[in-house]
Amino acid sequence: MENSEGFNVTKDMYNGLTIDTSKQDWTEAIPDGTLQQLEGAIENWKKSGIRALWVKVHKNHSSFVSVCVQLGFDFHHAKSGYVMLNQWLSKDEDNRLPGFANQYLGVAGFVVNDKNQVLVIQERFNIIQKHWKLPGGLADEGEDLAVTSRREVLEETGVEAEFVSVLTFRHQHNFRYGCSDWYYICLMKAVGGAINPCPQEIAECRWMDIEEYENHPSLTDTNKFVVKCYREHVARGSSVAIVPTQVLSYNKKTYHNIYSIKSSGNTEGNDFSLDPATSQGDTQASSNIGPSTSLAS
Template identity: 35%
Template sequence: MSSPRLLSRSNFVLYASGTWRYLSLSTGAITAATKLIHKYSSNNIPAFGKEHTRSYQRFKKMDTPLDVFQGVKDRFHGVTVDGNQQDIADKAQFCEKLHKSLDFWRENKNRAIWFHVYKKQADWVPILADAGFDFHHARSGVVTMYIWLPKDESNNLPSYAHTLVGVGGLVINERNEVLVVSDKHAIAKNIWKLPGGYVEPNENLVDSAVREVMEETGIRTTFRSMVCLRHSHGGNFGCSDIYVVIALNPLNLELTRCEREITRVKWMPLDEYFCHPEVLDASRLFVRTYLDYQKRGLDFTCTNMMHALLKKEYQLYYVSQGKDGNQQVPKV
């Protein structure tokens, strides 16, 4: 459902202030945010490819003989071979080189051997399987197969990602109305819920909530607070599921329904929301939890951090004493 261009605009608005903390919902704030959005409109954003490609982590290349597959060694003494980096004429050459490589890796006491096999190399898959390789995971256009070489050590390789992550955007305006939608393809028809959806690859939770709310309702938002999360099992593709509720401040009030996925969208008064028969108890709990945080002056916030060793940015979510003690809490 996501659009790379929409995502880029959302990210810029969030990062422009250098923080995700509370932004007062004033006319000036709305005007400033709107200018930023127009400044970085689709006409000014570089074009993106239609297909999102996830990159694999890179490590140091190994020094290997010419008749052995060129790969990179990881810190666990494993080897990763990328099919796109290999010059193979046919299946016979691949099979011969594979067995020589396995002999070399065993003698070198390498542990896990990973092969990234792309769609154009699909005829490698049965050869790898016959040599003892198994499937680990697949992405669009590529499958990863592996073999565990040590005989005196049990296989302790981690499972591939087994949990899906979704977000719900809890948006309350100054009129004490909460933003709600009804999904076109919902299991239970006509249920009012928070707008939201799945987090995209390489997308932060807050960015995802901002994007989903914008796509489904036309409401532009900024981060206010984390609220809570729900963890369940047996979801799509047999995965577990984490659903994170994120409170957002609205920057506009005009609704634009996503006709593809949403049947209804509205601003619902809080007193109606808490007793409406088409609002689930869990959804009511999400809002009550957020209002309780505000009443007690708690700020479940988010800060950008940098990992000291990996030199990678990450987001830290934590509860602190709210700085905005003057914010009005809706009475219901």
């Protein structure tokens, strides 16, 4: 943090500056003359070679948004408690400022029990006619795929299930608000709990024979394809799984979960709790799920 032109700013590696209103010597009110001060500062920053400006405006300083807009800033994104604006200053380069996140991440659980049944739901609210589908939903911020799959299955159905493998995923565009959408389907094994559907979201929940589910008239083409992927997985003898391995990041300050194809007998060292603080490399997940006979025929 440094003071530049009367503002407390943070300089980034790309020669840009960020003004965070919570870091300024302000009370709840924006000081008189701030518009003129910022206008002069922008001109001086341009002359000194600053390429871009970011302004993070917290809710208690929301009147500063008007100041920024008057001086050429545009909206970048908003989250709970603040809005971010930016402005490209360099006249010698095209605007290189990155856009905000434009992809959703959702996860569903293909949960199988020892009777070769799959856990399915009907949602209370549908944009199309009611149909059977897999439990799932959006990942929370900072949440890994395996964690999301367990949470969503438990929240929507009351059934406890453990992650086995990524089964398949869908990538579609022009989803909500023009964003794209990644939707991962995780193969899971039921380990406990009784069906107790969420009354706010779920109209009906049940265990259904996989053949009945596959041939149900309400099933979408996407869900039919997911069943096909499961059958192919079983036909291979459930010999491989797509599972995460925790690998140190480039700065060696955190772990990243890197998903790869592994044989079902070679998942040692893969911690499916996905918590680096507790990872001991001794948690194993078997991909040997489903009936012992091939379902491919």
